[in-house]
Amino acid sequence: MAYLDNTPEQQREMLATIGAASIEELFAQIPAELQLKRPLDMPPALTEMELQTALGNLAKQNSERQGTCFMGGGCYDHFIPAAVDAIASRSEFYTAYTPYQAEASQGSLQAFYEFQTLVCQLTGMEVSNASLYEGGTSVSEAAFMAMRVTGRYKKVVLLGSVHPEYRAVVDTYFSDLECEAIVVPTPNGIADFAAVRDALDDQTACLVIQQPNFFGCLEEARELVEAAHEVGALAVVSCDPISLGMLVRPGEYGADIVVAEGQSLGTPLQYGGPFLGILACRQKFMRKMPGRLIGETTDRDGRPCFVLNLQAREQHIRRDKATSNICTNQGLIALRATAYMALLGKQGLGEVAELSCRKAHYVAERLTAIDGFSLAYDRPFFKEFTLRCENGAAEALAKAAQAGFDIGPLLSQFDASNQTDLLVATTECRTRHEIDALADALAQ
Amino acid sequence: MRNTQATQLLFDQSHPGRRGITFPASDVPEGALDEMIPAAQRSKSLPELPEVTEPAVIRHYVNLSTLNMSVDTHFYPLGSCTMKYNPKRHERLAALPGLVDLHPYATAHSSQGMLQMLFETQEMLAEIAGLPAVSLQPAAGAQGELAALLVAAAYFRDRGEKRTKVLFPDSAHGTNPASANIAGFECVQLPSTDKGFVDLDLLKEQLDDQTAVFMITNPNTLGMFEREIGTIAEMVHAAGGLVYIDGANMNAILGITRPGDFGGDMMHYNVHKTFTGPHGAGGPGSGPIAVRDFLAEYLPGPVVAKNDTGEFQLEQPAKSIGRVRSFFGNVGILLRGYCYLRTLGAQGLREVSENAVLNANYLLAKLKGVLPVPQGDRCMHEFVATAKSLATKKGITAMDIAKRLLDYGFHAPTVYFPMVVPEAVMVEPTETESKETLDAFAAAILAISEEDADYVHAAPHTTPVRRPDDVKAARQPNLRWTPTCE
Numbered sequence: 005m006a007y008l009d010n011t012p013e014q015q016r017e018m019l020a021t022i023g024a025a026s027i028e029e030l031f032a033q034i035p036a037e038l039q040l041k042r043p044l045d046m047p048p049a050l051t052e053m054e055l056q057t058a059l060g061n062l063a064k065q066n067s068e069r070q071g072t073c074f075m076g077g078g079c080y081d082h083f084i085p086a087a088v089d090a091i092a093s094r095s096e097f098y099t100a101y102t103p104y105q106a107e108a109s110q111g112s113l114q115a116f117y118e119f120q121t122l123v124c125q126l127t128g129m130e131v132s133n134a135s136l137y138e139g140g141t142s143v144s145e146a147a148f149m150a151m152r153v154t155g156r157y158k159k160v161v162l163l164g165s166v167h168p169e170y171r172a173v174v175d176t177y178f179s180d181l182e183c184e185a186i187v188v189p190t191p192n193g194i195a196d197f198a199a200v201r202d203a204l205d206d207q208t209a210c211l212v213i214q215q216p217n218f219f220g221c222l223e224e225a226r227e228l229v230e231a232a233h234e235v236g237a238l239a240v241v242s243c244d245p246i247s248l249g250m251l252v253r254p255g256e257y258g259a260d261i262v263v264a265e266g267q268s269l270g271t272p273l274q275y276g277g278p279f280l281g282i283l284a285c286r287q288k289f290m291r292k293m294p295g296r297l298i299g300e301t302t303d304r305d306g307r308p309c310f311v312l313n314l315q316a317r318e319q320h321i322r323r324d325k326a327t328s329n330i331c332t333n334q335g336l337i338a339l340r341a342t343a344y345m346a347l348l349g350k351q352g353l354g355e356v357a358e359l360s361c362r363k364a365h366y367v368a369e370r371l372t373a374i375d376g377f378s379l380a381y382d383r384p385f386f387k388e389f390t391l392r393c394e395n396g397a398a399e400a401l402a403k404a405a406q407a408g409f410d411i412g413p414l415l416s417q418f419d420a421s422n423q424t425d426l427l428v429a430t431t432e433c434r435t436r437h438e439i440d441a442l443a444d445a446l447a448q
Numbered sequence: 449m450r451n452t453q454a455t456q457l458l459f460d461q462s463h464p465g466r467r468g469i470t471f472p473a474s475d476v477p478e479g480a481l482d483e484m485i486p487a488a489q490r491s492k493s494l495p496e497l498p499e500v501t502e503p504a505v506i507r508h509y510v511n512l513s514t515l516n517m518s519v520d521t522h523f524y525p526l527g528s529c530t531m532k533y534n535p536k537r538h539e540r541l542a543a544l545p546g547l548v549d550l551h552p553y554a555t556a557h558s559s560q561g562m563l564q565m566l567f568e569t570q571e572m573l574a575e576i577a578g579l580p581a582v583s584l585q586p587a588a589g590a591q592g593e594l595a596a597l598l599v600a601a602a603y604f605r606d607r608g609e610k611r612t613k614v615l616f617p618d619s620a621h622g623t624n625p626a627s628a629n630i631a632g633f634e635c636v637q638l639p640s641t642d643k644g645f646v647d648l649d650l651l652k653e654q655l656d657d658q659t660a661v662f663m664i665t666n667p668n669t670l671g672m673f674e675r676e677i678g679t680i681a682e683m684v685h686a687a688g689g690l691v692y693i694d695g696a697n698m699n700a701i702l703g704i705t706r707p708g709d710f711g712g713d714m715m716h717y718n719v720h721k722t723f724t725g726p727h728g729a730g731g732p733g734s735g736p737i738a739v740r741d742f743l744a745e746y747l748p749g750p751v752v753a754k755n756d757t758g759e760f761q762l763e764q765p766a767k768s769i770g771r772v773r774s775f776f777g778n779v780g781i782l783l784r785g786y787c788y789l790r791t792l793g794a795q796g797l798r799e800v801s802e803n804a805v806l807n808a809n810y811l812l813a814k815l816k817g818v819l820p821v822p823q824g825d826r827c828m829h830e831f832v833a834t835a836k837s838l839a840t841k842k843g844i845t846a847m848d849i850a851k852r853l854l855d856y857g858f859h860a861p862t863v864y865f866p867m868v869v870p871e872a873v874m875v876e877p878t879e880t881e882s883k884e885t886l887d888a889f890a891a892a893i894l895a896i897s898e899e900d901a902d903y904v905h906a907a908p909h910t911t912p913v914r915r916p917d918d919v920k921a922a923r924q925p926n927l928r929w930t931p932t933c934e
Contacts, residue, residue: 049793065561067546276552276775278732336728
C-alpha cells in the first residue's frame, strides 16, 4: 500500500520487540465476537492513475453542464489570485495541526493574528476570532454570544431577509433550548420598522440583520441597529465582506457583533464548503466570544511572539461551560482570506466591490428591459438582486442554462409558494459580452 | 537560513500606493455610483487594509510557513489527532474544474458527478461504521456530536419520552460535554476505573429513564479498546438510552471492528483525521455522522439519494432535525476522504489500522522503560505514558519533554490529556511513519531523560521563540495589530 513504510521484515522485527507473535495478537483486546469476520464491502482499490481517471470522469459530468456563473445566494464566483493558491499550498501550513505548541507554530499563529487584524480593518470592529465554520453557524454562535452578554436567554429576533439557511441553522441549534427565534417577515424585500419594533422587547438578546440581505437589497442598517439598542439588545450584522469595499462598515453604524461568510475572500465554491465563518465584535465582549483567539505576547527572551489566547473559554478546558463546542476552526481557509486581503489591499478591495456593483446594475438594466422580467424589489442593491420572472423563474433558469449561463438559486427552493423569483449575482469576473449574451438568451 | 525581515508583521510592510493585484477597467457603461447606491450607504473611506506587492506577500507568507512544524516536514505524534500523511494526489484532484468551481445551488442536472461522489462516500462510511444511514453535513467532529445529540433528542421527543441526561466518562474529549450542553442536555461525568475504563457499577447507578445518550470514545482516549463495550451498550439500551461513539479514534479499527457491531447507535467521523483531510493548522475538518436505521429519518440534511431512474438528488430526511450549517457540507474535505477510501479499498483500510496499531505498540515497547504506561503493555493506535517518575526523580515534566523534543526535530506528543493520567504524554505515531523514524524518536526521548534537568527545563533551545508568556497574553490581551501614532 502506497502510504505505508513498514516492510514485512521490519514488521517482524517490531513484533519481536513488542513480544507479540502477530499483528492479530495486538488486537486481542477487542473481544473476538465483536471483530468483523469478513472484509469490508468496498469498491476495489485504485492506483493514482485510475483514481485520476475516475475523478476526472465525475468532474466532467459536472463541468460539461456548468454555465457561466451568475449565481448568488451567499457564495460567489470572485476571482482568486494565483498567489492565494501558492500560499495555501505551502504544506508547512496545510499539514500542520492546531497551533497548541507555540514554538513549533509561529507561522500559523502570526498568519491568524494578521487575519484577526484584517477582519477588524474590514468590518470596523475591534476584535475578531480566528474563524468559525461558515456563515450560518456564525449567526448561531453570535446569537449564543449575545445571550451571554445580555443575560437574556429566551429570545432572539431575526429579519426574514436573513439567508433562509442561516435561519434554518439557528432553528436547529435552538430546537431543544428554551430560546425562541422570532422571524420578522420582510414582504417588501427589507425590514419593516413597525414590525421590527413590535418584535423587539426587553427580553430580546439580539436582532440579526443581513446587509446586503438575502434578496440583495440594502437594509436601513443604521436605524435597525438603533432599534435593537433601544431595547438593550445587541445588533448582530451578517455581511458580505466584498461589499465592505464600498458600503458603510458595520463598525461605523454601531453593530455589536459582525459575522460573515468569508468564502468570497479567496476560497473557491467547491459545492458549498469548506467556507469561512467570520466573527468580530466590540472589545468589551471579547471574553464572551466563541472560537479560537490568537494573541501577541513575549517569550522567555523577551521576543514578541504569538500564542493561542484566552483558552479558558474553550471546550478542551471549560468542557460543558465552554462558550462553544467548536474545536476546529477553518485555519486553512482563514489563511486564504488573509492572503487574499493582503494582496488586494484597500484599493483592490474597493475595485472588486465597485466592478461587481457596476456590473450587477448593468445586468439588472439589461434583464429588466426584457418583457416579463422586473426587479422584485425596487430597492438599492450591491452585486445581487431578485429577478421576478412573469413566466416562471424555473423557465427562465432553464432558458439561461440552455444558452450556457447559470442563474439562481430559485427562491422556490426556500419558499415553495414563490414560483416567480430567482437571484442573479455578478462579480468582477463577468464581462459585458457575457452579460449581453445572457440578456439576449432570456429575451428569446 | 531565516529571513526575519520578511516575517515582520504584514502591516509593517505596508506603504501607500503599493498594489498586490490590479483589475481590468470596467467594460460596462459608466454610471454614477450615487444612482446605484445612495451616498449614505457608502463608506467615505476604504477599509484600512495594508498595501503590499505580490512578491512581498509571497515572501512574507512563505517565510512564515517555515516557522511551522508540519506532517510534511516533521514526525508529528500528537495523540488523539491522527497526524498521518496527506496524499498529494488529493490536492490535485480536489482542484479539478467541475469540482472546485461548482456552485452549491447548481441544479441536480449539472451536479450529477458531484452527487455521485457524495453518495458513494455516504455508502462507504455506512459500511465502515456498520451503521446504515449517513449525513455528510456536519462541518467537524464537534458539530457531528451536536447533530447526533439533536437527532437523539428528536427521536425521544417523537416517542414522547422526556430524557434529559447525557452521560460520558471523565476521559472524554471536551467537545462531548460542550456539545451536550449546547444541545440542551444535562451533563453527567462518570469517573473511570483506575485502569481507565468505564466503571460499570457507576454507569449502572446513573442509568435511568432520564438517560438519553451515553457518549463514549472507543478505542478510548487512553488508546485502549473498551472490552466491556458490548455489556455497556446492553445496559444503556436496557435503560432505553442510545449509545454514541465518538469516532476520533477510528484509525485503530478500520475493517477490524465496527461501531454498529459493538453496540453504537450513532457516531461521527473525523474525515480530517482518519481519512487524511489535511489539518490546515486547525481546520477545516469534516464530521459526517452515521446512525442506525430507526434514526435515519431524523438526520440533518440535505443528504444524497439515488432515485428510481438512477439519478442522484438532494433530499431532506422525513423528520430531519434540519440543517446544522449552510450549504451541503465541507465537500472539499469529503472529496479528499473519498479519494483516500477509493485508493485504499477494504484491504488497504485494514492495513492502515494494523500498521497504526503496530507502530504504536512498537513505540510503547521502546519507551515504557523511561515513560511507563499505566494502562499496560498493549495499546491500540496510541498510548498514554506518564512522566510522573521522571518529574519526581529528576524534575523533568511532560511539558519539558514536549518542548525539548522540538530541539530534536520532532513535534511534541499531546501532553496533560487525558487528565486521568498524571504528567500524561499521549503518543500517536500513525501508520505512515517508518520504523527508522520511530527508533529515532524513542532514542530522542531516552536521551532527554538523561539530560541535565535545568537544561531540559529551559528548552526549547533552537526554535524561533522559546516558551511564550501565556499569562501575560491572557492578562493584557493583544488580539490585533494597531497603528502606532507618530
